[in-house]
Amino acid sequence: MTALVALPVIVPLVGASLSVLTSPWRWAQRVISLLALTTNVVVGVLLLADVDGDEMLVMQAGGWKVPLGITLAVDRLSAVMLVVSSLMLVSVMVYAIGQGAEESRYASFNPVYLVLAAGVSASFVTGDLFNLFVAFEMMLVASYVLLTLGGRPGQVRSGMSYVVISLVASTFFITALALIYAATGTVNMAELSQRIPELSDGVRTGFSLLLILVFGIKAGLFPLFFWLPDSYPTAPGAITAVFAGLLTKVGVYAIIRTQTLLFPPDAQQGSFLLVLAGLTMVVGVLGALAQDDLRRMLSFHIVSHIGYMIFGLALFTLAGIAGAVFYVVHHIVVKTALFLVAGLVERRAGSDRLSRIGGLVRSAPMIAVLFALPALSIAGLPPFSGFVGKFALVGSGIESDEWAIVAVSLLVSLLTMYVMVRIWSGVFWGEPEDPAIAAWIESDESSVPRLMTGSASAVVALSVALMVFAGPLYDYSKRTAEDLLAPDRYVTAVIGDHE
Amino acid sequence: MSVLLAFAAAFLFAAGTYLLLQRRLSRILIGVGLVGHGSNILLLTSGSGRGVAPIIGTADPTDFADPLPQALALTSIVITFGVTAFLLALGYRSWRITHDDVVEDDVEDRFIARRRNGDQMVEEEALAEREQAIDEDRQ
DSSP, X not given: OGGGGGHHHHHHHHHHHHHHHTTTOHHHHHHHXXXXXXXXXXXXXXXXXXXXHXXXXXXXXXXXXXXXXXXXXXXXXXXXXXXXXXXXXXXXXXXXXXXXXXHHHOTTHHHHHHHHHXXXXXXXXXXXXXXXXXXXXXXXXXXXXXXXXXXXXXXXXXXXXXXXXXXXXXXXXXXXXXXXXXXXXXXXXXXXXXXXXXSOHHHHHHHHHHHHHHHHHHHTOXXXXXXXXXXXXXXXXXXXXXIIIIXXXXXXXXXXXXXXXXXXXXXXXXXXXXXXXXXXXXXXXXXXXXXXXXXXXXXHHHHHHHHHHHHHHHHOSHHHHHHHHHXXXXXHHHXXXXXXXXXXXXXXXXXXXXXXXXXXXXXXXHHHHHHHHHHHHHHTOTTSHHHHHHHHHHHHXXXXXXXXXHHHHHHHHHHHHHHHHHHIIIIISXXXXXXXXXXXXXXXXXXXXXXXXXXXXXXXXXXXXXXXXHHHHHHXXXXXXXXXXXXXXXXXXXXXXXX | OHHHHHHHHHHXXXXXXXXXXXXXXXXXXXXXXXXXXXXXHHHHHTSXXXXXXXXXXXXXXXXXXXXXXXXXXXXXXXXXXXXXXXXXXXXXXXXXXXXXXXXXXXXXHHHHHHHTTTOTTHHHHHHHHHHHHHHHHHO
């Protein structure tokens, strides 16, 4: 099984190079992309089954021992992230093919998309801090290209700020790596987990904050989220769904991983993170309320929900981290579903401005249903998975006596419901407010390709499945949290491997 | 020696940060380059210091310079190089569209802020203001 560990990175990369070679034939590119991404799903499921039943899987690339070689390690957290992210990547690929926009117009779409997939998987399986940087760069460079594909003025404008802010974050990352290496003499996460406790208090806190800063920019934490609602909506429709579903969550994953593995309990920034989490939630949801553009509204909304995940982590208790892991999985699926449905709305109504469109509940009842399910879930209505996640988080908050953050999270839940109701009344109720839009909806051109509806329905169905299987998934999150709270397991699995 | 390098890194960070805060992409690019060099120098000084080239069989392994920071710096130089090239292409594209490379404000953001006043002409006004901002920067 150890051989499987590298596959989620290698398969998409090989696929990407083949995709470049077959660029004159779009059908060949599509077959390669779908094959590579489906393989990733299968590999992810196999890895998940293996690490859940047994110990974690570790692979030392090239057979070099720990301080020299590159460590790839899959534990429960990595495995579940791999499965969910590869499922989303396949669905969005199908959606992009159905959409027939950027995917069919540019030969570079498929290879770059596969590099993005490889970067996302590499971030999840790497056991080395520098390799995490490389994985991030792989993912980010691919995202720069996908974001600006088409080169429209809006894309160039937001692309510039997106690339610059990401570059600044990367430079901070390199700086953090340099300082950590100078202090400890290693960049392997398992070794760092042993050596960082030996450092003095101030240095440890400094490293912890520096890493929160680096990953906070990528995750969209308050006050580092300004780039997110500006840049995401300008990307091509299907791409926004991947960015929204995956990229910020890779940042959250990195925060969870580094805070639990590298730092001993007295260097963890629990109360600081709690404050950030609360502010992120409130500012994100208030930003979403003010918007008029559907995709911008949902983008602001991502920020708000990053706060929930950080809230769970910041408690550093079993229940809190289990809730955070559950919430990350739930949010990836549900947010991707919402963005895919937003793409359907835009296609059907010809615009995504709430002030111009309306009445889709009559003209496109199917889209209304597809929107309602994930929207209710994200607002946290029982029995949807969002309710389970929020219930777990609020429960753990009460357990830790953090009443302020519990109150904030409940208030934000209510405001989330309000955001969803605003979208619902703007998009689905009433009449189209713009005569041009009304004419467009009546015309034949506004029909939505079956492949798009199909793949959006599949993701929505998956979000419903999360509700049905919330019990087993929460148990799994709990086991994950146990692992994360016992970093020794990770360390022995990685270092003990070659002794 | 490492004091000198520390000062060099500090200077590069300071100058780079100043340039990063400018509005023109061409200046930001130079800023990115400087800050990147600063962090690379930091990476290099994070190793154990001077030594001979770390090639097995040529010298006593205890005299070797630490090869890892060099490898890391090399990787990060390559990545920064690639991204800088991409940013240059983006700047060129921006110049072709607007004949400028100013990184503009979020137009939609101002649109939302104005909407509160019930102004119907907001979009055009926001656009006009953007043009003005570009003009001011040019002078």
